[in-house]
Amino acid sequence: MMTISNSRQYQIGVIIILFLSSFIAPVIFLYPVQELFFRPKESYFFDPFFTAYIILMVVMIMLAVTLLVNFLVEPKTKKRMIIQRGLVGTSFIIAGAFIFLCINNYQFIDTKGLHMNHLFSLQEDYISWEDIVKVEQTIVEKNGVSAPEKLIFSLQDGSTIELSFSGKLSSAKQFINKELSTYGLRIENKYSET
Template identity: 65%
Template sequence: MIILFLSSFIAPFILLYPIQELFYRPQEYFLFEPFFKAYIILIVVLVAMALLILANLLVTPQTKKGKYVKRGIMGASLVLAGACLFLSINNYQFIDTKGMHMNHFFSLQVDVTSWEAIARVEQINVKKNGVTVPDKLIFTLHDGSTIEQPFTSKLRKAKQSISSELGKYGLTIENKFSENE
């Protein structure tokens, strides 16, 4: 239980990506990464499981009915924790030649946004410590909705391939500058 509690802060950063890569990563892609929210949810679930095991050890029911209630609460909590574990592992995104594929936390299906559905792409740049750096890419769809991608190191590596795919549809990445740091 102590090991589970202490490892719950480290294990998600070690295990989440390889597990997602094993089950969900396509063969050809520009970008594949979990949402940051998946790491946070996984940490919370593992901490909750450790606390639940601790509570199970500390609480001693006095009656036979109390033992059944304790087991029922423990079983239901573990099923809920297992569901949250699955949903956090199932929370990822990838970008390939077909478009952007996102599987959000409460979804069991991948949302696909094809390159044809994109009307405009903006790269928002901010000034940090006197240097202008990219902050995020904003994809505006034909229906007016937007998808924001924070500028991570993986997105930076994939930007050239994304720009190439956008070029096939007559789109370029427009640079916009923001005063916010």
């Protein structure tokens, strides 16, 4: 049978593990989970938004803080204990909702076009290759070396979509060029100062 002191030791262990893992777990688990559920086989590029990592980290830290407050505050009456448990339960439900939204926050490029699911959206935004009128690759010079910074897709409605360059996007650039050439477009270089 578990005693109260053992229960409190387990709570401290969970708080410490949750706090420490909040810095590591989003980086390790977010991409594989998203890839498992959302990445189509024919995609050229798939990546979560950076904000998904940050928000997942903050949610895990807030859970650790909630559990720590729950550990430190000992209710004197049964009514206060019910309120405290209700607040902890509610914070776990809210954290679960944010974790779901983080997992559902991704972007990918395939043969059909660009697909993005933003943080507070449950529906994927889709931009067809036909809707793109211009693609620019901004190039910045840092310490005498020129490097691509981002791809900017200009759409027919006048809006733009910017994707920061990463290793994944860089390796997909040849496939993006191939799709653009079908519509008579190509990636244009645009030099900018840092």
